[in-house]
Amino acid sequence: MTHQPMNPTPDAEDALLPVEGIAGSRRSFLRLAGFGIASTVLAGCSRGPVRRAVTYLEAPDGIVAGRGYKMATTCAGCTARCGALARCRDGRPIKLEGLPDHPLSGGGLCAVGQAEVLSLYDAQRFDGPRAARAKTTWANADREVARVLAKVRKDGGKVRVLTETVTSPSTQAAIDGFCALVKDGRHVVYDALSSSAILDAHERTHGRRVLPRYRFDRAEVIASFDADFLGTWISPVGFARDYASGRRPDGDGAKMSRHWQFEARVSLTGGRADRRLRVAPWETGAALAGLCDLLGKKAGRTSPASGSAASAPHGDHLAGLADELWAARGRSIVVCGDDDVGTQTLANLANDLLGNYGTTVDLERPSRQKLGRDGALSELRTELASGQVALLIVDGANPVYDLAFPGGLGGAIEKAGLLVSTAGLEDETSQLAHVVCPSPHFLEAWDDAEPIEGILSLTQPTVPPLRDARSLRASLSVWSGGAADDRALVEAHWKQSVHPRAVPEQRFATFFRQALHDGFIELPARRRDPAPFQLAGVRLPDPPAKPDGGRLAVVVYPKVSMLDGRHAHNPWLQELADPVSRIAWESYAVLSPATAERLDVAEGDVVRLRTDADGSPVALPVHLQLGQHDGVVAVARGYGRSGTDRFADIGPDWWEGEATVGPGGRIGESAAHWLTVHGETIRTTGTAVAIATTSDHRALASVQEYHSLVVPPHLAPEHGEIRRAARTVELDRFREDPEHEIHGAHHHPTGNLWPADHAPEGNRWGMVVDLSACTGCSGCVVACQAENNIPVVGRDEVQRHREMSWMRIDRYHQGDPDDVQISHQPMMCQHCDNAPCESVCPVLATIQSSDGLNQQVYNRCVGTRYCANTCPYKVRRFNWFEYPRKSELQNHALNPDVTVRSRGVMEKCSMCVQRIQEARIEARRQGVELRDGDIQVACQDSCPAQAITFGDLADPKSEVSKKAAGARAYRVLEETQVEPAVRYLAQVRNRRS
Amino acid sequence: MESTVPTETPPAQSPADVSLRGDGRPTVPPLITGNKTPADVTRDVCAPLERGATGLWWGAFLAALALLIVGIISVGYQIATGIGTWGLNRTVGWAFDITNFVFWVGIGHAGTLISAVLLLFRQKWRTSINRSAEAMTIFAVICAGLFPVIHMGRPWLAFWVFPYPNDRGPLWVNFRSALLWDVFAIGTYFTISLLFWYIGMIPDLATIRDRATGFRKKIMGWLSLGWDGAARTWARYEVACVLLAALATPLVVSVHSVVSSDFATSIVPGWHTTVFPPYFVIGAIFSGFAMVLTLLLIARKVMNFEDYITRRHIQAMCKVIVFTGSIVGLAYLTELFVAWYSGNPYEQFAFLNRMSGPMAWSYWIMVSCNVLSPQLLWFRKVRESIGAVFCLSLVINVGMWFERFVIIVTSLTRDFLPSSWASYAPTWIEVGSLVGGFGLFFTLFLLFCRVLPMIAMFEVKAVIRPQTHESKEGGS
DSSP states (O other), X not given: OEEEXXXXXXXXXXXXXXXXXXXXXXXXXXXXXXXXXXXXXXXXXXXXXXXXXXXXXXXXXXXXXXXXEEEEEEOOSSTTOOEEEEEEETTEEEEEEEOTTOTXXXXXXXXXXXXXXXXXXXXXXXXXXEETTEEOOHHHHHHHHHHHHHHHHHHOOEEEEEESOOOXXXXXXXXXXXXXXXXEEEEEEOOSSOOHHHHXXXXXXXXXXXXXXXXXXXXXXXXXXSOOTTTTSSOHHHHHHHXXXXXXXXXXXXXXXXXXXXXXXXXXXXXXXXXXXXXXXTTHHHHHXXXXXXXHHHHTOOOTTTTXXXXXXXXXXXXXXXXXXXXXXXXXXXXXXXXXXXXXXXXXXXXXXXXXXXXXXXXXXEEOSOOOOTHXXXXXXXXXXXXXXXXXXXXXXXXXXXXXXXXXXXXXXXXXXXXXXXXXXXXXXXHHOSEEOOOOOGGGSOEEEEEETTEEEEEOOSSOOSSOOOOHHHHHHHHTTOOOOHHHHHHHHIIIIIHHHHOTTSOHHHHHHHHHHHSEEEOOOOOOOOOOOOGGGOOOOOOOOOOOTTOEEEEEEOBTTTBTTTTTTOHHHHHSOOTTTOBXXXXXXXXXXXXXXXXXXXXXXXXXXXXXXXXXXXXXXXEEOXXXXXXXXXXXXXXXXXXXXXXXXXXXXXXXXXXXXXXXXXSSOOOGGGOEEETTEEEOEEEEEEXXXXXXXXXXXXXXXXXXXXXXXXXXXXXXXXXXXXXXEEHHHHHHXXXXXXXXXXXXXXXXXXXXXXXXXXOOEEEEEETTTOOOOXXXXXXXXXXXXXXXXXXXXXXXTOXXXXXXXXXXXXXXXXXXXXXXXXXXXXXXXXOHHHHHOTTOOXXXXXXXXXEEOGGGOOOOOHXXXXXXXXOOXXXXXXXXXXXXXXXXXXXXXXXXXXXXOEEOOOOSHHHHHHXXXXXXXXXXXXXXXXXXXXXXXXXXXXXXXXXXXXXXXXXXXXXXXXXXXXXXXXXXXXXXXXXXXXXXXXXXX | OTTHHHHHOOGGGOGGGOEEOTTSOEEOOOSXXXXXXXXXXXXXXXXXXXXXXXXXXXXXXXXXXXXXXXXXXXHHHHHHXXXXXXXXXXXXXXXXXXXXXHHHHHHTHHHHIIIIIHHHTTOGGGGGTHHHHHHHHHHHHHHHHHHHHHTSSSGGGGGGGSOOOOSSSSOOOOTTOHHHHHHHHHHHHHHHHHHHHHHHHHHHHHHHHHHOOHHHHHHHHHHTTTOOOOHHHHHHHHHHHHHHHHHHHHHHHHHHHHHHHHHHTSOSTTTOOTTXXXXXXXXXXXXXXXXXXXXXXXHHHHTTOTTTSOHHHHHHHHHHHHHHHHHHHHHHHXXXXXXXXXXXXXXXXXXXXXXXXXXXXXXXXXXXXXIIGGGGGGSHHHHHOHHHHHHHHHHHHHHHHHHHHIIIIIHHHSOSOGGGOOOOOOOHHHHHHHHHHHHHHHHHHHHHHHHSOSSOHHHHHTTSOGGGOOOGGGGO
């Protein structure tokens, strides 16, 4: 693939060749003919319709029809703004990948980011502006805004721009300029997934409202209080990468951080912790205060927290943690995800006592990924309620959905004189908006971002605009009397503000072109006065009250796939099984098994959650989670979004098939009404709810039925209680005797009585998955879905265990509720040398290639499913139906290199054989040898933790061979002698007894 | 099996069948009752063909046809829509489909066993039942053969499993796959069974020809291939029958051994078992005899054949059932022993899971139906009660269906990786295909009863009591 520096602007119509006709008439004919069961049909001479694709008369620069290229851009899936590479084909992006060398994300991209390419092709995106919910022209929309602006200038009135964190410096400049146009214009920032308390706490303790950049790579001891930093907190891709780099138990530069997690629900991060302790939301502050007290004693400093260790929960463990942190002063980190400013000031105090500021907690180059101030919302609410706001522009946020709680913005927003929404896709806010000026998708737009101070990245269009949209920056420019040319606006800002700070001696055009090619630039840090820690700023926590009378405290949490709900229209993300619960297409009330027993409810039983404040209860099915605090009920946010009724008929349509949507006609239920306003922040935990059982039951769309590697005790054979599929070892024991710890006492070297069936020649492709690095983030699952044209099958099919994903993340629980550990194991076709699937296929539809791949020949498969039955890893997926691909537009995201499979055919991981072939052809074309690393398979490509290595096992010098020879390497089910080509590196936990 | 049949089940000498005459000397109840003359035999057997269908027959036929229509709708919908209309999933790739397949292949075993093996061992009691048992075999194999075809994702491509010359280069079938062996095994079995059945029917077809007029005479004239009843014809005929019997005998063992290889040669715990070939063969004979009983107990009533299919036949079949049922029980125990003895934890888990896992109910249905209930047949009273035998034959049919279900489904639901364990429940469409299988089977059998001689007339004539014996040529 060539790396394109420039935006190719092919003609939109030419670039988007329709890909319909996947199921042509010949197949339908054969199918009909096949109804005569006993008759063998020897037809097939009719030709399918021929669709001619006319190539460019004059090809745009750098585009060769049918050849892929990549363009650097910036992911806008959330405010973390990771670097991304768009893999394009014929003038349109077909896949998003991480941008290697990006200083923040370093080549990683999460599930949400990878799924963004599908959102680009969402046919429901607004095409052009709307006024009063009807289509209008830009001129009319602009006239409407101009009218209000003129009125504001004349009669006064407030103008408010309400956005989520604006990471784009050029947009920020545009907003500032726009607000300055009127007397009372202001920019209000809030984040649905807020870090407002952290910023407020730093304002108190450091006099500067900043979000530090947390450096997990530099930390040897990590104490996280309810911060899901590997899953959804601030910048999970960057954090996962840093975290993984600090946990390399063997090899060169071996080091292993120690990770403590205190949390109420079980997060992705908590499941990976070396020591996880259950702390209720009302105890988090006390636990941190206790830690500060213990650290203060060691440092000989008193603080408001002094004396609180005695009453802190988990006192013994806190003492142990304090010792470990103290021993690693300056090389440790304390992070806190709580919404209470007091609790956050204690986290700051702990970091200051440990001397972590300046090392692991960076205030010099702070993060700009979360800048929202929850406190500003109450002010805005007052202004709105009193009708003072003449113009409210909402961008990048969905306040009507996010803030639909008592004291939130909720209904007040309707009182704005003119409500302008820039939503690209209809949402709750744009439904109320007087004018909608839709924003483009980031893959078709110009933009820039500064996620970390000094790290600037650019976004360039990878496709001609699919919709008539205009960015906020351009809209504001028009409303300020400027032009709407987005590229010019971004360039102008860079010329004025970025270029002089970067390389002023270089010509701007060269500089900008290089920056576009690279996707990012790094600027030297701004000079700043040091901000010393001010003890006076520390405030004691103000925790939510412990619910009484058998009620539970709600914990509203974001899921890896849904985040705050902005991606609820993305079917890939809806169908992505949550890495902790393994459930898709659903929101549910998570209870601990003990609480469920107390309430006498089981998995899938529907319960009603009722708060004191509002009378209407919310009905949700129950999901049981080992390790959750007994006093809480956790509910994911981002569900119950308007418009998700579009998924009602996704998936196959048949007599016994059921709709994907829930009883309310949407996917899941919104959890927003359980948020509360608490001082200057919005609290997501602690609302007390009473739980009433019902007689209803709703089978959850879970892809996993059994959650442990330990078989049920009453079925356990002697010595066979544990299935050692995902192996976990403790660091100390691993260092003592790795062989024994990984392979166990009964390990016998495997040998075969029979000669090799098919001796490999040339390459022997294989893979190594490092379970110690893998966080279970599921980015690879979506990557595989995008790369390999895997269909979306809908809730009913998932619930029937017919999900189609070639790659899955198996999740196993270990330990007891107070100390639960979660293992994640990415599982895909193991490409066995002695593949059981190959010998059983009567028609040779699955065979071994000469380079060791287990190949599936779709057009030879007759669908006996024998191969799937006999696969010990259960990685084969059958096309139970002709899965509908109704959206013509979304079919543009299909990878043209990969066959779209039709009904009745078996499929499975091909180790991205299309990428292997592409690299091979390219090497042959250039007349060079294929080098290690030339082939990057899709799951490996964007793994934030770099847990997956692919390469040639026949080459002893390849990375994959070296890792496969390591002490931690083992093969799943090696005792069956199927000789898999995928090795796993055992997970090492830094546990101390 | 071959060596045990003559020693264990020579019913004429079996003490249980021996009643005491008034003078205290034992006597054997006759095979055919009612003092039939050969002419009676011909008249009785041809009666259902020559008179119009009875109301009872119509009732049974319409019921069977209704089941068949349910099956046609279910299967038609499934083929039009996809295998997804069944309750299968990524973990359980086979359930009702292959269960039905193995079940019907098993049913098909009794026919060949009765005709071929008992012919070679000169068991005379087989004469009344062999014709219908063979017909049952043919129909059961037809049912069995359909399921592998409709269970394919793309059934219109089913011909790909045949190694036919093609223009796709070296594209060939996979001779390592047990599914391919099935194709050959079932194909051979069906061919031989059909031939054997047809050849065995020729003298009787000639009898009907001679009695019939018009259209039937024409058809039967073709079908009886110019049978003239001459001594030379009979001599050659008997040689052909013995030859075919000798050809068919090994198939009794081979077919189900090959079918069991579908499981035994794979890696799935609970399938990967060397005891499967004999276990499957004996189970097939067991279930086949149970189905013969079910059918004949109905037929003797409906078609007025009580004098031809007598208590003695029923007794004899009951003894085969109790014998084979006990071997089946032994096979279940052997399986458990080997799982324990192997020391293979996956294997051990598979059997513990069968016995007390989430689908343990199906295992215990299987054990109680197949091992425990046939033991009642040790009691003469039970054997002599037509009602009890009929109920037991149904119970055994249910049990043997569940045996295959247990082997296939419970093994698949929980194999190696706990993450992939999945439960299974059939859809209505899947149940419809099961019902349709029975519908097809009974429809064909009832048609057979109406148009072909259900009892081998010429063979029965050879076993009627000496005091009424005439030359067998007299009837034909």
